[in-house]
Amino acid sequence: MDKLIITAAMVGAEVTRETQPNLPITPDEIAAAALACREAGASICHLHVRFDDGTPTQDRERFRETIAAIEAKSDIIVQVSTGGAVGMQPEERLQPVTLSPEMATLTCGTVNFGDEVFWNSPDLLKQFATELKRYGVRPEFEIFDAGMVANALNLVRQGFVEPPLHFDFVLGVPGALPASAKNLLYLTELLPEGATWSVAGVGRQQLPMAALAVTLGGHVRVGFEDNIYYRKGELATSNAQLVARVARIAAELDRPLATPDEARALLGIQKR
Ligand code: KMH
Ligand code: ZN
Numbered sequence: 588m589d590k591l592i593i594t595a596a597m598v599g600a601e602v603t604r605e606t607q608p609n610l611p612i613t614p615d616e617i618a619a620a621a622l623a624c625r626e627a628g629a630s631i632c633h634l635h636v637r638f639d640d641g642t643p644t645q646d647r648e649r650f651r652e653t654i655a656a657i658e659a660k661s662d663i664i665v666q667v668s669t670g671g672a673v674g675m676q677p678e679e680r681l682q683p684v685t686l687s688p689e690m691a692t693l694t695c696g697t698v699n700f701g702d703e704v705f706w707n708s709p710d711l712l713k714q715f716a717t718e719l720k721r722y723g724v725r726p727e728f729e730i731f732d733a734g735m736v737a738n739a740l741n742l743v744r745q746g747f748v749e750p751p752l753h754f755d756f757v758l759g760v761p762g763a764l765p766a767s768a769k770n771l772l773y774l775t776e777l778l779p780e781g782a783t784w785s786v787a788g789v790g791r792q793q794l795p796m797a798a799l800a801v802t803l804g805g806h807v808r809v810g811f812e813d814n815i816y817y818r819k820g821e822l823a824t825s826n827a828q829l830v831a832r833v834a835r836i837a838a839e840l841d842r843p844l845a846t847p848d849e850a851r852a853l854l855g856i857q858k859r
Contacts, residue, residue: 589853590845591837592806594755594785595624595663596633597826599812600643600672607815609825612637614649618656621663623827624810628834630850631664631690632657633808634683635671643672650683662847664856666690666727669715673703677711684718689856691719692755693726695735695742699762705731712738716747725856728754731763733770736777751855752782755808758796759789766792768799775805783853789813797833801842807833 597611597620604610611620614636621632634657636649645668654665667683669691684691693715694707719726726748728739742748756774758766764774766788775784785806788796793814797807809829817823817832834844851858 588804588842589783590849591801591842592631592783592785592845592850592853593624593629593830593833594631594633594666594787594806594808594810595621595629595826595830596787596808596810596812597621597624598635598637599810600635600668600670602811602815604641607811607822609823610641610811611826612641613639614653614656617653618660620826621657622660623825624830625661625663625847627827627830628837628844629663629830630845630847631666633666633668633692633810633812635668635812645671645675645679645682647682647685651686654686654688664689664847664850666692668692669719670694670705670729673700673705677714681715681718684715684722684724687722687859688724689851689859690725690727690854692729693719693739693748694729694731695738696732698731698735698760700731701761709738712742713745713747716742720747723857725753725854728752730754730756730774731760733764733774733777736774740779750781752779753854754778754782754784756784756786757789757813758786759792766796768795771796771799771803775803787813791816791819793829794832798836801833801837801840809833
């Protein structure tokens with residue numbers, strides 16, 4: 588098995604300080620959280636940013652400031668979100684890509700998202716893939732539902748994305764594919780030879796999905812974007828606490844962790 592890549596999704600667009608008082612918001616808070624996650628074993632941070640009042644934004648300048656703060660403290664790979672928050676327009680969502688970060692997400696279809704709709708039309712997928720290629724950014728396909736794998740592979744077939752391919756299964760969003768061992772296995776079986784994958788279980792599924800990925804040879808995403816609890820009824824004290832638990836599980840199962848440079852090599856990313 589490859590060494591384990593842990594991605595820390597520390598901020599997201601939906602979580603608030605009211606529900607998770609330890610949510611990092613400002614560039615300095617996010618950079619400190621990224622450093623703590625790196626020290627706990629993460630090699631990628633999946634990045635959303637907020638204005639000081641906590642409002643989610645895809646503002647280019649806010650991303651620039653936050654990425655600079657993260658990079659000043661650690662060598663963690665920065666993976667910007669192009670999903671942003673539900674309802675944002677494509678041009679708004681694409682702003683951080685123009686900073687040529689090492690990685691960015693690419694959600695592969697439209698999906699119900701709680702009571703809302705996360706809009707990703709076929710044209711939008713091609714537009715986003717084209718922009719990622721233009722700015723030399725490695726995509727991570729975000730898969731919320733099974734049909735999205737076929738959409739991703741269509742992009743590859745049509746030349747919009749080139750291997751090596753990396754997928755992240757986000758399982759358990761209300762309205763999308765539930766998190767279960769059966770669903771995870773099914774998704775992994777759809778992937779072509781050589782593709783890598785990680786899983787982000789939502790809410791209380793974060794931990795069992797992570798443990799499954801460690802044993803199956805996949806990779807893991809944890810953090811407040813998908814889950815704010817350490818265990819039932821107990822809020823996590825930090826994103827790093829969630830990363831550290833996965834690192835301990837991996838150590839028990841003899842799965843060494845990938846450093847950021849080792850993750851770059853696995854994912855085909857040229858270091859900036
Ligand atoms: N906030 C969700 C609507 C991504 O980062 O690329 C979308 C999302 C996906 O978080
Ligand atoms: Zn996200």
